[in-house]
Amino acid sequence: MMFKRFWERLKTNYLRGSPLHRVGRTKTLVSAVVCLSFLSFIAFSYHFLNSSPVHRIANPPEPAITCRMNNLQKSMFTPKDHTSKERLHIGARVLVFVESQYSKAAKQITSSLQYARIDYKLENAGHNLPTLTHADKGRFAVIIFESLEAYVNMDNWNRQLLDKYCQDYKVGMIIFVHSADEYGIEKEKVPGLPLILRYNVAVKDYRLNAFTDIWRITKPGETVLDNIEEDDWVVFEYNHSTYEPLSYAKLAPPPYLNSRYIPDNSTVVCALLDRGTLDGIQRIFFGNDLSFWVHQMIFIDGISYLSHGKLSFPLERYILVDVDDIFVGITGTRMTADDVEALAKSQERLQKEVSNFHFNLGFSGWFYQHGTSLENAGDQKILEYRNKFWWFGHMWRHEQGHKFDQAKLETSMIKNYQFAKEHNIPVMHQYAVAPHHSGVYPVHEPLYQAWKNVWDIRVTSTEEYPRLYPSWKRRGFIHKGVMVLPRQTCGLFTKTLYIDTYPGGRKKLDDSIQGGELFKTFLYNPINIYMTHMGNYANDRLALYTFESVIKFVKCWTNLQLKQVTPLEMGIKYFEMYPEDKEPVWQDPCVYKRHMQIWSANKSCDRLPKFLVVGPQKTGTTALYKFLQIHPAILANYNSPDTFEEVQFFNGNNYHKGIDWYMEFFPVPGNATSDFLFEKSANYFDGELVPYRVHSLLPKAKIICILIDPAKRAYSWYQHMKARGDQIAGNYTFHEIITAPDSAPRKVRELRNRSLIPGIYVQHLQKWLEFFPSRQIFIIDGGRLKSNPVAVMHNVQRFLHIEPHYDYNDYLRFDPKKGFFCQVSSANKSECLGRGKGRHYPPMNETSVEFLEQFYRKNNVALSKLLSKHKYRIPDWLEKELSD
Numbered sequence: 083m084m085f086k087r088f089w090e091r092l093k094t095n096y097l098r099g100s101p102l103h104r105v106g107r108t109k110t111l112v113s114a115v116v117c118l119s120f121l122s123f124i125a126f127s128y129h130f131l132n133s134s135p136v137h138r139i140a141n142p143p144e145p146a147i148t149c150r151m152n153n154l155q156k157s158m159f160t161p162k163d164h165t166s167k168e169r170l171h172i173g174a175r176v177l178v179f180v181e182s183q184y185s186k187a188a189k190q191i192t193s194s195l196q197y198a199r200i201d202y203k204l205e206n207a208g209h210n211l212p213t214l215t216h217a218d219k220g221r222f223a224v225i226i227f228e229s230l231e232a233y234v235n236m237d238n239w240n241r242q243l244l245d246k247y248c249q250d251y252k253v254g255m256i257i258f259v260h261s262a263d264e265y266g267i268e269k270e271k272v273p274g275l276p277l278i279l280r281y282n283v284a285v286k287d288y289r290l291n292a293f294t295d296i297w298r299i300t301k302p303g304e305t306v307l308d309n310i311e312e313d314d315w316v317v318f319e320y321n322h323s324t325y326e327p328l329s330y331a332k333l334a335p336p337p338y339l340n341s342r343y344i345p346d347n348s349t350v351v352c353a354l355l356d357r358g359t360l361d362g363i364q365r366i367f368f369g370n371d372l373s374f375w376v377h378q379m380i381f382i383d384g385i386s387y388l389s390h391g392k393l394s395f396p397l398e399r400y401i402l403v404d405v406d407d408i409f410v411g412i413t414g415t416r417m418t419a420d421d422v423e424a425l426a427k428s429q430e431r432l433q434k435e436v437s438n439f440h441f442n443l444g445f446s447g448w449f450y451q452h453g454t455s456l457e458n459a460g461d462q463k464i465l466e467y468r469n470k471f472w473w474f475g476h477m478w479r480h481e482q483g484h485k486f487d488q489a490k491l492e493t494s495m496i497k498n499y500q501f502a503k504e505h506n507i508p509v510m511h512q513y514a515v516a517p518h519h520s521g522v523y524p525v526h527e528p529l530y531q532a533w534k535n536v537w538d539i540r541v542t543s544t545e546e547y548p549r550l551y552p553s554w555k556r557r558g559f560i561h562k563g564v565m566v567l568p569r570q571t572c573g574l575f576t577k578t579l580y581i582d583t584y585p586g587g588r589k590k591l592d593d594s595i596q597g598g599e600l601f602k603t604f605l606y607n608p609i610n611i612y613m614t615h616m617g618n619y620a621n622d623r624l625a626l627y628t629f630e631s632v633i634k635f636v637k638c639w640t641n642l643q644l645k646q647v648t649p650l651e652m653g654i655k656y657f658e659m660y661p662e663d664k665e666p667v668w669q670d671p672c673v674y675k676r677h678m679q680i681w682s683a684n685k686s687c688d689r690l691p692k693f694l695v696v697g698p699q700k701t702g703t704t705a706l707y708k709f710l711q712i713h714p715a716i717l718a719n720y721n722s723p724d725t726f727e728e729v730q731f732f733n734g735n736n737y738h739k740g741i742d743w744y745m746e747f748f749p750v751p752g753n754a755t756s757d758f759l760f761e762k763s764a765n766y767f768d769g770e771l772v773p774y775r776v777h778s779l780l781p782k783a784k785i786i787c788i789l790i791d792p793a794k795r796a797y798s799w800y801q802h803m804k805a806r807g808d809q810i811a812g813n814y815t816f817h818e819i820i821t822a823p824d825s826a827p828r829k830v831r832e833l834r835n836r837s838l839i840p841g842i843y844v845q846h847l848q849k850w851l852e853f854f855p856s857r858q859i860f861i862i863d864g865g866r867l868k869s870n871p872v873a874v875m876h877n878v879q880r881f882l883h884i885e886p887h888y889d890y891n892d893y894l895r896f897d898p899k900k901g902f903f904c905q906v907s908s909a910n911k912s913e914c915l916g917r918g919k920g921r922h923y924p925p926m927n928e929t930s931v932e933f934l935e936q937f938y939r940k941n942n943v944a945l946s947k948l949l950s951k952h953k954y955r956i957p958d959w960l961e962k963e964l965s966d
């Protein structure tokens with residue numbers, strides 16, 4: 083009826099086309115759109131509410147990877163152990179020469195090294211050589227050249243030095259050879275080596291030489307059929323026994339027209355080992371860059387071989403495939419009993435390739451039996467097979483953790499826990515995954531606490547730390563006793579995907595499996611937790627296709643040993659392998675949209691400081707702290723019960739308490755734009771990790787430090803300790819402390835170090851300048867802070883760009899009794915710092931003065947150079963010191 087009326091009006095208004103009807107037409111058009119939207123909304127809702135499935139004919143693809151190498155002898159596949167019996171005096175580091183660090187080849191090399199977590203130093207070719215040795219030890223285990231030109235065009239002296247280093251320390255080189263730009267040049271001899279390069283060649287049917295000692299991860303025997311994408315290969319020709327081919331290919335028809343090569347099916351050499359019999363240096367040459375995935379394997383094995391196993395990669399790969407939401411999914415896309423059968427069958431097949439393989443199923447109990455009748459039967463089947471799989475708990479209704487407080491989170495988890503009990507689901511591994519990663523990173527403390535309380539969780543995983551991309555930079559960390567492991571994606575994401583409509587085409591998925599992104603996660607990560615979702619185990623079962631294919635491919639091409647252990651064991655292995663990852667580095671959640679989305683709406687980055695007074699200790703930091711607070715737009719942190727006015731977050735154990743703990747020290751600013759929150763912790767200045775940590779959390783923060791004569795600072799520290807009743811300071815004279823040898827008792831050395839080390843200003847300042855530009859760092863001359871704090875406060879305000887500009891003449895007054903400037907409290911009264919600041923003690927004796935003058939001289943000279951370089955004013959005391 084409604085449709086009929088609507089159609090009549092449409093005919094009247096539009097089909098007649100009279101201008102008189104224009105107004106009516108527009109109205110009708112609008113009502114038509116509204117009406118149609120309404121109808122489609124009803125239809126859409128009806129469809130979902132009635133669980134009427136959107137049926138797509140499932141068309142599950144079959145994994146089609148077959149290994150061809152079965153006819154080769156098994157001994158050829160034994161991975162080589164490159165560790166050398168000789169005790170080689172070389173560091174576990176690589177030196178990379180690049181023509182430009184922004185070139186494609188350079189980026190590929192560095193990202194591959196980063197992915198493999200190989201420490202490297204980047205050097206611009208043509209510049210001076212870096213120091214190659216240190217105390218009789220070679221600093222680098224392998225030298226890499228982005229291009230052959232970078233090596234051959236080195237000035238003679240440097241090249242001789244480098245060659246000699248390689249000969250003396252048995253250090254090998256990896257050299258990438260690129261085609262000459264003009265296609266006219268076809269062949270060229272490498273200067274100084276009996277090696278000829280053939281440029282701009284297209285190759286096909288790439289295979290590896292099985293008879294070489296290089297292969298460790300790489301397993302020879304397979305062939306990459308057809309043309310290899312790049313058409314500018316360099317192939318090698320030689321007539322000397324020092325050379326051993328690493329890989330061959332066939333010439334392919336060149337894609338460019340002006341080439342004179344006629345493809346003749348002849349075999350060419352694409353990667354080459356120079357065994358070093360000519361000049362004592364082993365070299366690996368690549369006839370192309372690392373775009374080609376097989377080259378990445380050769381590269382990793384090449385580094386292992388040339389470094390005599392110093393930089394060998396483990397062969398074990400620990401794999402865990404999480405199916406994140408086994409019952410969650412809209413109807414029509416969920417698993418049926420057949421899909422569950424397929425899952426179990428696939429697991430059986432995978433168990434032949436990956437020892438102890440089990441799909442790890444996550445569940446949110448509320449969604450159980452919420453599908454069509456077929457899907458509900460699927461749910462039942464999963465439970466029937468419950469003991470075949472591993473299990474972990476989600477939230478009861480798949481809630482996002484960061485949105486709830488601890489009580490609500492616990493309620494949800496307890497429901498899920500009870501569901502597991504009622505249905506005999508074996509949840510055994512103290513592992514959980516947060517829906518949407520929410521609450522894991524950025525950390526939502528209540529989630530960690532609730533996990534502990536309800537499930538006694540010890541391990542989780544996320545793809546969000548430190549960031550989602552690039553995926554190869556994902557890392558783990560430990561927080562509140564929970565090991566957070568990095569998580570990999572396999573290209574299927576949360577959506578249900580179908581093979582014939584796979585984004586980018588099926589080839590994209592297959593490329594990722596066959597040498598592409600997914601394959602590389604196996605190649606580079608010893609520990610891999612993959613995220614998948616239920617929808618891709620139903621329908622086209624793309625997850626089964628993906629894992630069976632990639633694992634087969636890995637088995638064909640590599641000697642990697644695929645294993646599964648419990649998440650807890652995985653966590654322990656991960657942090658044994660990468661102990662440096664244990665400590666998280668907190669970042670500002672507000673600078674990254676993805677982090678913002680999974681951070682509690684109750685939290686705000688406005689509660690983070692805009693500037694920090696970082697010390698060092700005993701330079702007048704407390705006076706500055708008090709003076710700053712006089713300004714109405716400057717808000718200091720709340721006092722800490724342990725460390726009084728100092729928060730001391732970035733330097734010690736407090737850092738592990740997380741950023742919620744830190745933010746609690748700051749008021750909510752009335753006006754986030756014009757108010758300036760700050761804190762001062764005087765031991766930040768010389769804290770090893772502090773600049774890095776501050777930069778991660780507060781990249782835009784301004785940094786203020788105060789420098790006084792480091793000798794005076796050392797003495798003031800000693801007097802401070804003595805006044806506080808420190809036993810060592812009481813029993814030893816200042817001179818005894820500062821001259822204490824390394825054989826002195828530990829506590830004496832500790833006091834010596836705390837007295838002397840913060841004063842090596844140049845070292846510490848350099849660290850800050852590595853992370854912050856000089857325009858973000860303000861250096862106060864501590865002498866001036868004492869003698870003319872009004873002028874100093876004027877400059878500080880200008881540096882901070884703070885409004886209103888205060889004239890501190892009205893707020894500070896010299897107090898003759900105290901001997902320092904103090905805060906004006908009334909017409910004739912002032913409020914000075916307590917007895918602990920501005921102490922009276924005898925002057926330093928001459929011998930100590932001389933000792934310290936000597937001790938700091940070199941550093942002070944370096945400091946003045948550093949300050950000049952960054953256009954800082956040289957403090958008066960330093961000027962005087964250096965002119966004496």
Ligand SMILES: Nc1ncnc2c1ncn2[C@@H]1O[C@H](COP(=O)(O)OS(=O)(=O)O)[C@@H](OP(=O)(O)O)[C@H]1O
Nearest residue numbers: 699700701702703704705764798902903919920921
């Ligand atoms: N206005 C004012 N009032 C009091 N004291 C002042 C002032 N300006 C600078 N100073 C100098 O500050 C020194 C103490 O430095 P800190 O506050 O940085 O010490 S601490 O690290 O926080 O313990 C303190 O060192 P000592 O003289 O050794 O006590 C003072 O010399």
